[in-house]
Amino acid sequence: MxxxxxxxxxxxxxxxxxxxxxxxxxxxxxxxxxxxxxxxxxxxxxxxxTQNYDDLFSKASFPRYFVNSALVALVVTAGNLTFCSMIGYALAKLRFKGRNALFIVVMATLMIPGMVTFVPLFVLVTNAGLANSYPGLILPFLVSPFGVFLMRQFFLGLPDDLMDAGRVDGSGELGIFARIMLPLTRPALATLGILTFLGSWNNFLWPLVIAQTEDKYTLPVALALYSTGQNAQNYGLLMAGAVVVVLPVLVMFLAFQRHVTKGIAITGLK
Amino acid sequence: MTVVTETEARAVRRTPPPGRPRRKISRESAAAWILVLPFVLLFLAFTAGPVLGSLGMSFTDIKQRDLRTPFSVNGVGFGNYVKAFEDETFRKAAFNTAYFVVLGVPLTLVVALAAAVLLDRGVKRFQALFKVGYYLPVVTSIVAIAVIWRFVLAPDSGLLNTVLGWVGIDGPNWLASKTWAMPSLIAMAVWRNFGSAMIIFLAGLQGIPQSVEEAGQIDGAGSWQRFRYLILPLLRPTILFTSVTTGIGYLQFFEEPFVMTQGGPLNSTISVSMYTYNQFGFGNYGLATAMAYILFVVIAVITFIQFRLLREK
Structure with a gap:
């Protein structure tokens, strides 16, 4: 050739x-x-x-923002893995009233832009006393329609025989889910976990609205406000800040890239 | 065969076990509701509720001072929507958003398709490396990317103008120019997002059987003709799908102008999302939700059109 x-x-x-x-x-x-x-x-x-990094970690509170980003992303990921696999299993494998209606409603919200919900969400979270708090940052993202869709699709591919075998052995319905079916979805959980973590790490609009003092900023919020605020001309600091935001997800993506690209090819969604 | 066995298995399962016919079914739906409940509660509170709340707010005069008493506001009918359409800056933002989508989506898809064809047909060795490399920008934070690109696009000390200087082109001050700021943001969006559509195109290309190309070869079609008249029509559903998902994303572009231009120069890069956020910042909650809903309707209409187009074939 x-x-x-x-x-x-x-x-x-x-x-x-x-x-x-x-x-x-x-x-x-x-x-x-x-x-x-x-x-x-x-x-x-x-x-x-290394002056830029020294400034980042001493003068600016980037360690704090890093911890905030990581904490929020970890809790959001854990929530999505737990709750989306639960409802995904129910939608795929259990018969109950309203199953189809529930699925349709959840799927319909896939295309709703974040801009539509953030104002009433801000009013709600503020009145619940959760503005500028970790629960305020985390709660709205604990479940996602994408996660439901991914887990449901994966559960649909598992044979019903396994559940019947569990029933014959005398397991309860919840035991069948937790001990027999859930362990088989490890590939789907890996995909959902990595995509949710990346999404949360990079999330911008909501933390920008709800984190009002520096000690609650996540990395993208801090970087955006630095780059438009009084540090806008401190180029080295901003470059180093961008490295701190980007590097962890690059490393993570390279380690788990198979799960990411497979998940996108399967569901056709990011 | 498999279908038959599956149906049989279902039929067997549906037959209630002797002794306790009704309890089993109720146990199944009880378990289902336990599994569904946490999602439903979170979904109602943080997605379904706010979607309806937003619609309600868009018909009221709610402002920041009503934050603690969101139910004691006055209805204004379609006032906010009228105000939005009469607002010159909103119309400018709508124009900019359309500009971004109409130019950005085709460019992104052309680059993505070219990369996918390159990987599928030409690059056999190291294919995984190229695939991961092209996909890399997709997983990174738009905010960080926007910060980096500000330096790439800087007038004198920037990467782009330095490279252009090698071939004798004197590049403009990209982000400060009314003409060039928007194309700069589009170029960055293409650079960041083409990897996503590329993966989907690659899956689509790999799903086309070899025999299709072979048939074309036998008929004497050149490689461009084979691509244009055999491969491209088969990719039609994939192209439609990626154009809509990319379009939905681009319709909401926000971080790019927020970090790189703050909507300037002279509102030439302000987007609907960014202007909506600004109105929220000014405390005009009712107006902001109306603007968000206008964007939502546009997105819904485009999605609907996609389903219609997909169903035709």
Whole structure:
């Protein structure tokens, strides 16, 4: 095949175009403010410094934002894994009144933009005394229609015989779910877990609205407010901040990428 | 065969076991309701309730001062909707959003399809590496991406203008230009999002049997003709699906102008989502929910059209 080399060349150029901004970010985070403003710009840091990271972790409270982001994402992920697999199982495998109606209503909310719900949600959460609190950040995201859909599809593919075997052995309905069926959905749980974590980590609009003091900011909120506030000209700090936001999800994605791309190909949804 | 056995199994299961015919069914639905309950409660409180609440609020004059007494407000009918459409900035935001979607969606899909074809037909070795590489930006925070791209697009010390300088092009100050700010945001969105549609296209391409291409080859069709008249029509449902999911996402674009331009210069990049958020910030809750619902209706109509188009074939 003579034509393959230029196909690979295009492919590699594409990879360079995708990777270049990330590389620019990492290299920039080790440059001084003076070097960042230099024309023409430098690629490799001339006098590399960790000053930006020192500032990030001492002057700015990025460790705090990091912990907030991680805490919210972990609880949201745990909630989605628990509640979405529960209802997903019921919708796929158990007969009860209103099952189809419930499924249709949940699916109909898949396309509702966050912009539609955030104002009444803000009024509700504020009046419940949960503004600027962890429960306020977490509660609205503990379940997602996407998670219900994913888990239901996966449960549909499991044979009913397993449940019948459990019934013959005298297990209760909940025991059949928890001990026989749920352990078989590990691949789906992995996909849902990783996608939910990434979604929560990157979530912006709601934490922007509900986190009102610095000690409740998540990383994207802090970065956005720094980049538009009085630190807007502190380029090195912003580059280092972007690294702290992006790096954990990149590492996590590379470790679990099979689950992510498989889940998207299966459900056709992000 | 399998279908028959499955139906038989169901028939056997439906026959109540001797001795306790009704208790088993009620136990099954009792278990179902226990499993469904936590979701339903959270869903009612944080999704279904707010969706209806938002609709209700959009017909009232609710403002920030009514935050603690959201039920003691006055109805204004379609006043907020009229106000939104009469607002010049809202119309500008609607135009910008349409601009972003009409240019951004086709560009994203063309790049995604090209990448998918490249990986499916040309790149056999290291295919997984390329796939993961192209998908990488999709999982990252738009806020962080927007911050990085501000530096990529910086006028003198930026990456893009430096690269353009190598080939003798004097690039503009992208984000400060009324003409270039919006195309810059679109370029960034294409760069960040094409990987998502690419994965779906790749799955679609791999689902097309080899025999289709072989038949084309026998008929003497060139590779472009085979792609245009054999592969592309078979991808039609996939293309429709990705165009709608991408379109729904782009209709809501918010972080990009929030971080990169704050909607400027001179409102040339303000989006409906961002203007809605601004109205919320000004305390005009009723107006903000009306604007959000206008966006919602547009999204619903587009989704509906997609289902109609999909059903035709």
């Amino acid at each position: 003579r034509r393959t080399w230029w196909i690979y060349l295009i492919g590699v150029l594409g990879l360079v175009a995708v990777a270049a901004p990330f590389l620019w970010m990492v290299l920039g985070s080790f440059k001084t403010q003076g070097e960042l403003l230099r024309v023409p710009p430098t690629w490799w840091p001339q006098d590399a410094t």
